[in-house]
Amino acid sequence: MFSRWNWVACGFYLVLSICSPDASGGLVQSCGHIIPESPVLALGSNFTALCILNESCLDFGNIYASQIIWKIKNRLVPKEQYREINRTVSSVTFNDTSSLATPLTCNILADGQIEQNIYGITVTVGLAPEKPKNLSCIVHQVSKLTYVMTCTWNPGRHTFLDTQFRLKYRWPEEVFPDCIPKDVNNSCTVTDIQFFVNTVIWVEATNALGKAESDPLVVDPIDIVKPLAPQNVSVSSEVLSTVLKLSWENSILDPVMKLKFNIRYRIVGDTNWMEIPSEDTASPRTSFSVQGLRPYTEYVFSIRCMKEDGVGYWSDWSEEESGITTEDQPSKGPPIWRIIDTSHLPAFWTVHLIWKALKPSEANGVILQYEVAVRDKSSLSSPVKKYNVTGTNHTLELREGTYEVTLIARNSAGASPPSVLLIPASNSKAPVKNLRTIPKHDKLWVGWTAPNSYVLKYVIEWCLVSSSSDCIIEWQIAHGDVQGIYLKGIKPFKCYLITVYPLYADGQGSGQSVKAYLKQDRPSKGPTVQTKKVGKAEAVLTWNHLTVEEQNGFIRNYTILYKTIDGNETVVTVDPSKTEYTLSSLTSDTLYTVRMMASTDNGSRTGPDFTFTTQKFGKGEIEAIVVPVCLAFLLIVLLGVLFCFNKRDLIKKHIWPIVPDPSKSNIAQWSPQVPAKHNFNSKDQMYPEGSFTDVSVVEIEADDKKSFSEQDLKPFDLLKKEKSTSEGHSSGIGGSSCMSSPRQSVSDSDEGETTQNTSSTVQYSTVVLNGYRDQTPVQVFSRSESTQPLLDSEERSEDHAGGADSTAQRQQYFRQNGGQDETNTDRPCFERAKQITHAHEGDLVGFVQLQISGQSSQPLGLVGMEKNTQEAAVSNVLQTCTEGQTVRPETVEENPLSVDEMPKSYLPQTVRQGGYMPQ
C-alpha cells in the first residue's frame, strides 16, 4: 500500500518538474539541462551535447541517464550516438552538423514507457564569413564641394548566419569611423572623403562563427574620382564659316583637380559622333574652338572631363548643345540636264532645263536664286540670254541648234562655280557599251563600258515603267572616269528603264537603255487564258500579257498546264513574247482544263483555270460522212425505183391485183333505164375526206395487156362468168369514188351530148374483179361513164349501206365503157377507186388509186401519204395524171361538188356497146 502511494507521489513530482523545464530559478525546478545552451555550429563539423539530470530528480523520480533519449525535431536520434557518461549525464554526438535540426531535445522514458521531455536547445548551423574579394572604390562628385566614395566588394558565400560587413578606412595616423552597409552586404558609401592622402580601405565581415577581412586597398581618393560633367555648355559661331567656339564651366575646383577633356560633335540628324583629338584638349580649360566644320551646318556638341593625369574616371557626357556655322558661297554648281521636246513645232525645241538642288554640304547656305545663261553656239552674233530662276527647272523655246547652258547658284555669301551643259544639235557621238545593271545591297548598280573617246561625264536617266502613267524621268550625273554608279530611290519589284548618255566636250552620245529590277518577285497574278478556236484534236489558246505592274520581274516564260479531268497534266513552256499557242494531239470530245503560269526569276504565278471541250468531229468530217451517206441513200432509192420500175409487173401482181373489166362481165349486158336514187352524201359521210390511209395506184397500160399471162386473165373471164351468173359479186360494194374530172366527162360527152346532159350524167364505177392467183378477187370499182340507173336491188342495198361493213352490202356504181378495146384506148385519165377498209373513224384507211392509161408513158408510183398531206398528194397525183390528158386540177377539185350533186340529177347515158339500159 505504501509502495503504491510512493509511486503516485513520484509521478506527480516528475510531472511538476518536467512541466517547467526552464524554470530553474522559478517555482519549479527542471530535472535537467543540456550543455551547450543553443550553440551556433559550423556546417559540417561534429557536435556533442550533454544532458545533465539534476540529482534531486534521481532519488525522488527514479530517473537516470540510462533512461535518456535524444530527439531532433521529434525524430529520435539513434542510440548508437548516445553515451552514458555517468548516472546523471548522457551525451549525444553528431559527426556532421548538417544533419542537425532545431530543436534538439533531451527526453526520458519514465517508468520505462512514458516519454517526458527534460530539456531542449536551439541549434544554429552556418558558415564562417569568407574573405571579401574584389574591393573597389569610386569617388563620385556630388556637387562642387561634395564627394562621396562608394566601395563595392564580393561578400563571398552565403553563411546562413547574421553576418555584418564593415567598410574600414584609415590614414596612417588617423582612423575613421566604419561604414556600415544598409540593406546590402556588398557596398557602402563614405561621405567624409579627404583627398591627397593615401587611404587604406578594407572590408571586415563578422558573424557568430568568425571574422574575415578583405585585402586592403590603398588609394588616394583623388585618384578614383569621377567628376561631374562640365556644365553650362554654350556654342557660338565665329567669323569663319568652319569654326564654332565651345564654352563651359567646370564643376571641380582647379586646386582639387586639374582636368582634361573630350569633345565630341555631330551634324544634326546624323548619328555618328566625331571627336576632337584628345591631345588638343588634354589641358585644363573652359573653352575650345572647333575647326574644320562645314559652313551653314548645325552641329551638336557634348563634353566630358577627368583628372588631367588620366587616373580616375571620365565624367558623364554633358548635356548636348548645338550651334550653326555661318554661310559660305556654294562649293559647286548644280548638276544640270535637259529634256528636249521636239513635238510642238518643226525645227523648234522645247527645252526643259532641270537641275538638282545642291546638297547642304555644297550649298553652304540658303540658295537665293539660280542664274541661267543660254548661248547659241551656232550663231556667234546672237546674244547670251540670262534668266534668274528660283526653282530648279526652266523651259526654253529654242530653234534647233547647238547651245551652251550655264547655271550658277547664289546664296548670301556668294555664287557657285558655273555648271555648263552643252546641248548639241544631234547626239552623234559614240554611246556607252555593255550597259548592265546589278542589284547590290538593296541598291541598283548601273555599269557600262566607256566609249573610246574621253567622256566628261555621264548622265544616267531612269524612270519607273508603268502601264498607266507616263515615265517620270529621274536623272543623275556621274563623273567621266567612273563606269558605274548606284541609283538611289529604286523600289523593289518595279521595272525601271535606265538610259545612259555620255557627255563629251564637244557633244553628246546617244543614249543606251536597259530595263532592270532591283528585286524581282513572282508575278502578282497569272495570265488569263482562253480559247480562240477549239477543234477535234487541237485548241488555239490566247492570253494577254501581264501589265508591267503585275509582272514584278522579267517574265522568263509562260507555262501552259492542261489536262483532262482524270488525266495527267501536260506542261508546255511558251516563249514570253507570244500571246497565242496551239495545243495539239488532244483527244476529241474531251473536257480539258487549262491554266497558264507566268514565271520570273523569283517564282511563278498561275492564272485561273479555263475549261474547254474538244469537238467530236473534225472540220469537214461531218460533211465527209453525211454527203456519202446521202448519196448512198439516193443511190439506193434510185436503184429501188429502178428495180421497182423493172419489176412493176411483179409488184403489181403482189400489191395491186388486176381488176377484171366489169364491161366484160355479165352485168355489162344490162343497163338500168332509171337511174337509181343514190345518196352520195351518205358515202361521203361514211368515208370522209382524209380518212384514207392507203392510196394505191395501179397503172395498167394498154400495151401491157398483152403481157398479162393467160393465167392472169383468167380471173377476168371467170369474173365475167361469175358476173353473168351471179349478181352477188357485183353488189355490196361501196359507192364509186371515181375521180374522173367533170371536164373529162365533158370531153367524153362532147361527142354527142350537151354540157347540161353531161352534168346530169351519172358516173358509175366499173367493177373490176380480179382474183389474185388463187385468192379471192378483190372487188375494185372503176369509174363508169354509164348513165344507166342502178339496179333496184343495188339501190336498196345502197339504202342499207350506211355503216355496213360487209362488202356484200356495199353500194356499187359501175361505169360501163363502150367496149374492151375502147376502154383500153379511150380511158382518158385514170380512174380512182376507193377501197374502203373498215377502221375507226378518223383513222387512216387504205386508199388505192388505180390508173389505167392508154399511153402508159407516165409511170406512177406507190405513194404513201400522211393524213395531213393527203389532200395535196391527191391533188398532185391528179395533176400528174392530167398533164398528159389536159385535165386541169381545179376541175378535180370541183368533182366532189358534182358528186355531191349527182344524186339530184341522174340521167341515163347513151348506151354504147357494152352498156346497159335501165330495166
Place this chain on the structure above:
Amino acid sequence: MAAADSPSAALRRRDLCSRGIRLAGKMRADVVDLLDAYVEQQGLDASASVAAVEGVPLAAVERWDEQTGTQRLLENLAAYRAFRALLAQMLEEQREQLGEADAGLGRALAAVLLQVSAFAYHLEELLRLESRGIPGEEGDGPPPPPRLSLFEQKLRGLGVLRELAQWAVRSGRDLRQLAKPSPANGAAPGLAESP
C-alpha cells in the same frame, strides 16, 4: 640620406611632395571658403585686424629661399601640428556654442582639420625619408590656450584660419622647392607640378 638615394625613396618623396602640394592648394581653397563662412556665421568683419595667434609660427619668414629642406619641413610640421590642435579646439568650441545648429560650418572645420592632419602626415613622411628624427609632438606643441571670452574665441578662430591660409600657400612653395632637383642634397628631380 641613404634612404633618399634609393629609387623607390625618390619616387616616394616625389609622390609625397606632389600630393602635399595639391593638398596644400586644396587646403588653401577650402580655408578661404571656410573663412568666408566663418566670418559670416560668427558675425565678424572680414577686414577686422587680428593679432598673431599664440603658438602658431608665422608663415612669413625672412631669407626663405636660404632655408634648407629639412628646415622647411620642420617649420611646416610645427605649424601644422599647432593648427591641428587649434582647429580641434575651435571645432570643440563650435560644437559647444552652436550644437548641431550649423552643421555645415562644423563639417567644413572638420574637413580642414583632416587636411591639416594629412599634411602633417605628409611632412612626417618626408622627414622620415630625409632620415631625420621626427620631433615629439608633446614637447613642441603649443601651450594650452588660456580661457578666452566668446568674442575672443571668435577672433582667435579668425586669426587661425587666416594664418592657416597663408601657411597653405607657403607650404606649397616649400614642397615645390623640395621637389626641385638639388645636387647638394642629392634629391630626386623636382616636380613640374604647380598649384
